[in-house]
């Protein structure tokens with residue numbers, strides 16, 4: 001057999017279910033992860049904000065054990081809450097909603113999807129561009145909210161190592177870049193993060209010369225600003241889009257579940273790397289979004305992940321748009 005890079009990568013991830021799952025903090029359920037439902041590319045969801053167009057594209061979806069939703073809560077409490085909301089109590093489906101912002105001559109992509117090596121049911125972003133009649137070569141900026149696999153493993157096409165967005169410059173929080181690109185990453189981080197780290201370094205490293213490391217409140221183009229929302233990862237950022245007196249916040253993974261993130265903001269998803277900081281960020285975002293009637297786009301919220309927040313009892317509630 002010919003040993004190609006793809007074979008090696010495939011082999012390297014052949015224990016993928018447990019390896020990837022361990023990094024997400026779930027119990028090893030083997031094949032359950034890989035049998036997540038296949039999904040097809042579908043047409044984009046479009047909204048306008050003044051002269052700015054926002055286009056939500058799907059990269060497919062993930063299915064993870066429900067235990068990943070809240071590592072600090074007893075199973076019985078978690079299951080009762082999920083069941084009351086009509087959710088499956090064993091597995092949770094998670095969308096992959098990727099936002100493209102057309103502002104003047106700029107076409108700004110927020111995150112690149114999972115590529116072909118993370119989940120069988122992910123990696124559809126390139127197809128979604130085609131279905132929507134969009135050209136990947138027209139993307140001028142790629143903003144990375146953080147460097148988890150489902151957000152950056154789509155930077156390069158592993159088959160031929162080509163960049164998927166060859167004409168784009170990349171922006172990422174300086175803190176996020178420094179965390180994942182640490183030359184001593186494998187020494188400084190626990191083993192369950194190693195596959196994530198290697199994947200981040202492979203993808204980010206491929207475009208390193210095109211990357212700008214930025215601080216909080218960085219203006220990508222007029223009306224598109226990266227804001228610090230740390231906790232899910234050390235340097236996680238979200239993207240605020242403003243035009244015509246309205247605002248949309250592209251969340252990344254600051255809020256990931258349509259009931260738990262809003263109604264139980266203190267429950268800690270196992271993928272939050274700095275849990276206490278993630279809780280503080282979540283609460284601040286929810287308060288701001290409810291007060292300012294912000295429109296949100298959530299990467300993992302049910303397709304297309306567009307909605308608003310209302311105060312409810314001592315917490316909040318997600319109100320999907322339309």
Ligand SMILES: [Zn+2]
Nearest residue numbers: 148150253299
């Ligand atoms: Zn994610």
